[in-house]
Amino acid sequence: MTDHITAPHPSQPSAENSDSPARPGLSRRRLLQGTAAMGGLLAFGTAVSASTAPAFAATVSRPDIISAESWGATAPSGSLSRIDRRPGHLVIHHTTHENASDFSDEAAREVARLIQRNHKTNGWADTGQQFTVARGGQMLEGRQGSLTAVVDGTRFIEGAHAYGFNDQSVGIEVDGMYMSDLPTDAQWDSLVHLSAFICERYGIDVDNIIAHRDAPGAQTLCCGDAFYAKLPALRKEVRSALAHGVDAGPGTSxxxxxxxxxxxxxxxxxxxxxxxxxxxxxxxxxxxxxxxxxxxxxxxxxxxxxxxxxxxxxxxxxxxxxxxxxxxxxxxxxxxxxxxxxxxxxxxxxxxxxxxxxxxxxxxxxxxxxxxxxxxxxxxxxxxxxxxxxxxxxx
Ligand SMILES: [Zn+2]
CATH class of the missing domain: 1.10.101.10 (PGBD-like superfamily/PGBD)
Structure with missing residues (x-):
């Protein structure tokens, strides 16, 4: 099994991964990188120590993220695990859904509901990833509690999106199949904005925005070959957004x-x-x-x-x-x-x-x-x- 083609996240086992400790195989190098990432947060002007909720981000406006409540999420089927520290990595996925041409809000909400149903069928308590970017560029909360957590910036809800790495990272599912196609322009812009916001709130080093295939131990082609080739461009644009601000949506005057x-x-x-x-x-x-x-x-x-x-x-x-x-x-x-x-x-x-x-x-x-x-x-x-x-x- 090398990709998400047959089902969302087939590279993950059916059991929810929430309570597992750091994967034994997680290399010391990765752990050191994680430590370096935490040190890196000092470079962000608005980031403060993890014990204090940071003031509202000064440079990246809060994106217009549709909450799970708003898209009609059903209650989690089990308890969700809250981790009271910051994630060190942001993992990018594609859903491998067909590349839909309905860019409406309703289509975005339906995708969020579909993912939740599928992931619950996998035996997971809730949607696996923390956030989703729909084909029309809509940003949606995935795993419940993730929106409040990222705004707070000191904790995250452990997901089920990158087996063995879930207690180190948050994930974004970009809806669609990107082996040969690319996300829509609206999706790309929202992904840049959302990634910048997440990196700023959590103090994640931009170099730690990775594709699922590059997560430790992953055996997947996620987020698709064409999209994967754009990851350096994504990091570059997120870096620019963090330096110059993002003016992508209602949020500041x-x-x-x-x-x-x-x-x-x-x-x-x-x-x-x-x-x-x-x-x-x-x-x-x-x-x-x-x-x-x-x-x-x-x-x-x-x-x-x-x-x-x-x-x-x-x-x-x-x-x-x-x-x-x-x-x-x-x-x-x-x-x-x-x-x-x-x-x-x-x-x-x-x-x-x-x-x-x-x-x-x-x-x-x-x-x-x-x-x-x-x-x-x-x-x-x-x-x-x-x-x-x-x-x-x-x-
Ligand atoms: Zn993936």
């Missing part, structure tokens, strides 16, 4: 400039990717705001019931940034994905000076109150149906 016909750049591309995910047809995610993109923006604005002008300004950005939110009522003291969506929406629509850290503190409460007053809503600082409605409908 600079990601929400007003864009219109004739504009070009990452913000335009993010509009295109998001609209495609929602089911509109803005054309290729090429970062060029042409006629098809304008038409798709108009259709979106019409659908959410706001003024239709074909220009993505603060209110339309606010709707896009909160698109994935379920709209649960959140208030001071709450934390989690819904709070983060709320913060993004407030930043995008009101320019609120707010960390998108998913923690509902005083700043978030003040921003909610300000937003509510500006929309003539009851200014109680609690984000309920009316506040979400105003954000998601761009009113």
């Amino acid at each position: 600079r990601d929400y400039p007003t864009v219109r016909r004739g504009d070009e750049g990452d913000a335009v591309r993010r509009v295109q990717v998001t609209l495609t995910g929602i089911g509109h047809q803005p054309g290729a995610a090429d970062g060029v705001y042409g006629q098809a993109t304008e038409q798709a923006v108009r259709e979106y604005q019409s659908a959410i019931g706001t003024g239709v002008d074909g220009v993505v300004g603060p209110r339309t950005w606010g709707a896009l940034a909160t698109h994935h939110a379920a709209g649960a009522t959140v208030r001071s003291g709450d934390a989690g994905t819904e709070v983060e969506y709320l913060q993004r929406g407030l930043k995008a629509s009101d320019g609120a000076d707010l960390a998108t850290d998913g923690i509902f503190g005083e700043q978030t409460q003040a921003a909610v109150k300000g937003f509510q007053s500006s929309r003539s809503l009851t200014s109680d600082g609690i984000a309920g149906p009316n506040t979400w409605g105003a954000l998601k409908s761009a009113r």
Whole structure:
């Protein structure tokens, strides 16, 4: 068995690998490399000692990762093992699924559900890998708890993606089969962003981004020959992202400039990717705001019931940034994905000076109150149906 062709992760045994100690065969050289990687985290400006949760990353904006809860994960069938230290490696996989041409959010969610079903059938407690990048570029949480863990940056949920190496690494499954084809452009961009974010949060040395085939003891062609040849390019782009920041998605205020016909750049591309995910047809995610993109923006604005002008300004950005939110009522003291969506929406629509850290503190409460007053809503600082409605409908 040399690849994932017949089933996801056939190179792994059927038993969950969570509780196994470091694989006896793990070489001393690897262990030393791991130690070097930990030393390397000192080179990152935002990384601090593992005993303290780092401040929100300054350079790499938090990617828009769809939580397992949001894509409809079923409960793990057994207990998941949390490791209270940082992983030293990031392992890249391909799923070997057919290269689908449905780039929608729904297709991404379905892939996440399919993987979970398959991996549970393998006898694993939950999805094997920590994260997934779908064909449309959507990033999704895999093994439950992984999103919260990486944001915290001091721990990880042990996966089942690289046998014998699961207690040393986190894994990303890039959906598709890449022996001769390559991931889509949207997938590549998301992979760079997600990898940079993971490396920054965990202080993983970029040289320790490896393909599954290069994990100790692995007997697989994963992540496919064509994709494998691109790993040096991936490391180079991640290194650049860590040095210069990533402007790939809603997460910081600079990601929400007003864009219109004739504009070009990452913000335009993010509009295109998001609209495609929602089911509109803005054309290729090429970062060029042409006629098809304008038409798709108009259709979106019409659908959410706001003024239709074909220009993505603060209110339309606010709707896009909160698109994935379920709209649960959140208030001071709450934390989690819904709070983060709320913060993004407030930043995008009101320019609120707010960390998108998913923690509902005083700043978030003040921003909610300000937003509510500006929309003539009851200014109680609690984000309920009316506040979400105003954000998601761009009113
Ligand atoms: Zn693999």
